[in-house]
Amino acid sequence: MSASEFEIIQRYFVDSGLGFPRSELELGIGDDGALLRIPEDKVLTMSMDVLLETVHFSSAADASLIANRALAVNLSDMAAMAAQPLCFTMGLVLADSSQQWLKSFSAGLLPLAREFNCPLVGGDTSRGSGLLNISIQVHGLCDPDRASLRSGAKANDRIYVSGKLGDGAIALLSLGLKSHLGEAFALRNRDLPETCRQYFDDAYYRPQPRVRLAQAIKHLINSNIDISDGLLGDLGHICRASKVGANVFLPQLPFSDSAKCCVEADNLVKAALFGGDDYELCFTVAEQHCAEVESIAAGIGEEISCIGEIVEGEKLSCLDHDGREQKFDGHAYMHY
């Protein structure tokens, strides 16, 4: 750790208030490691996501937005595990980041860290000559046997998603970042209405980790994942881990008004199925629990949509209005 690294950590990641206390934390930032006491009745979970400049965020983006997104996508993994966030660590490779940038970055972490009671407890920074690079690891606490895994889906489960789908992929276009969906995946018009542009900025940089939803329904769901690679890719992970198939009802996919405003219908579907970056939950529920899950979600103001069903076999099919199977070109992000 160089002197400047030492100062950076002290100024922006300790003095900034990110390392606030919580009862499990016996020792936070500042020694060779943090010390945490894990409650006897909990299981520890952890997940790491790496975000890279130009790949996962624009070089021109505001530092506080980059910070928000970096922490949010990690907290989304905690939602996928039905875990209560506990704390996070961060590895930063800084290029020519200014003090102003670091101040804004640090400030951008604070609201989510506070909201989810998830203090920064350690990490490392390094000066590189290349691109900015952020590794965040979030730690959380699960109830034993209550972690919602990919492997629990059963035939006849209903498949649900939270929020809207496809906004993440369309946001890439709006932000001028590269999409892997090919040339045909484009905006209707390059000039988006300002409300839509703002909506996609928020969708991309301020995804909502669905921690509260996952906590509320964890006793009623059979499997769960967060959608980072597009619905089919992530639902495919559930199918593979659970040794089942799935039917997705395309007309039931939930889209935002801005998504419907800015891309053609076929690209809407493509964005949802293959796009990624939505950080919504995809979870499966036995039929007899669906009404209760829907009622709980409505009660806490979380939108969920039933978009399909788990079936026996190992085929993942997309069905149109008339129940006919729709084929899509193979996309790199469709694993299953």
Next chain:
Amino acid sequence: MSASEFEIIQRYFVDSGLGFPRSELELGIGDDGALLRIPEDKVLTMSMDVLLETVHFSSAADASLIANRALAVNLSDMAAMAAQPLCFTMGLVLADSSQQWLKSFSAGLLPLAREFNCPLVGGDTSRGSGLLNISIQVHGLCDPDRASLRSGAKANDRIYVSGKLGDGAIALLSLGLKSHLGEAFALRNRDLPETCRQYFDDAYYRPQPRVRLAQAIKHLINSNIDISDGLLGDLGHICRASKVGANVFLPQLPFSDSAKCCVEADNLVKAALFGGDDYELCFTVAEQHCAEVESIAAGIGEEISCIGEIVEGEKLSCLDHDGREQKFDGHAYMHY
């Protein structure tokens, strides 16, 4: 996670055997998060280190050596916390890394992971256009109240270090990597004897995490840190955290034969005090426990050297043969 990322993780980090089981691990790689049950009588510790191509390793280095170093420097933090390693996670930003490179990298992680019973339990990979970048977080288990912190040093403690000092900094010269110690810090001759070159390669890429030593003496030491920034920087951390000063006896600094062979005497001292990358332990021991600590270390074949004493105040002094204080030019890595 792209398809290729998925395949990379499966092939090189799951199928390779890095995710071997251990009893605390309820769920390893493959879901949104790992699940770990922490024994009731233990406290969890964690530490993250980021290694960046050209800064922390040479682009030309063998992938298995890079892997070994990346895991070793993180395990060294576990030694500094007197923790038993538990598991690790890894974030990789790959540039144009070939399958062969990944195979070698993965194979390079395995020996240390096995030796310290520290399986890989998760992580993330991303393709970047820039430099290779490795973030590793190691998790460990401490006895409550037995973690050896920076803050426990007391006046009259003796200061010990493990192994040899300065090899890390001299290895940078041998490897052609950049040292921050300035132009005057140089090899006697550019052409090193082959045995010395091999010695420094090993010192740099195969540092020995002193986990076993720390476990053996943790009940007898007052403070502990691993030397990553040079002795004075890291001893300075102990002094600051413990609100004490220290006298370092320069003639007692332990140097390797290769170090003595390849640099002049003043550069030897500079390498040890300001160089960094040694990943040896620096710990302090109350006088009445010194004999026992020395005997335990000798019994397990771990070299330790008494190199100074903790004093009241807040001054960190270096003393020569005659007890006279030696002054050094200010170096960035001297914090205290």
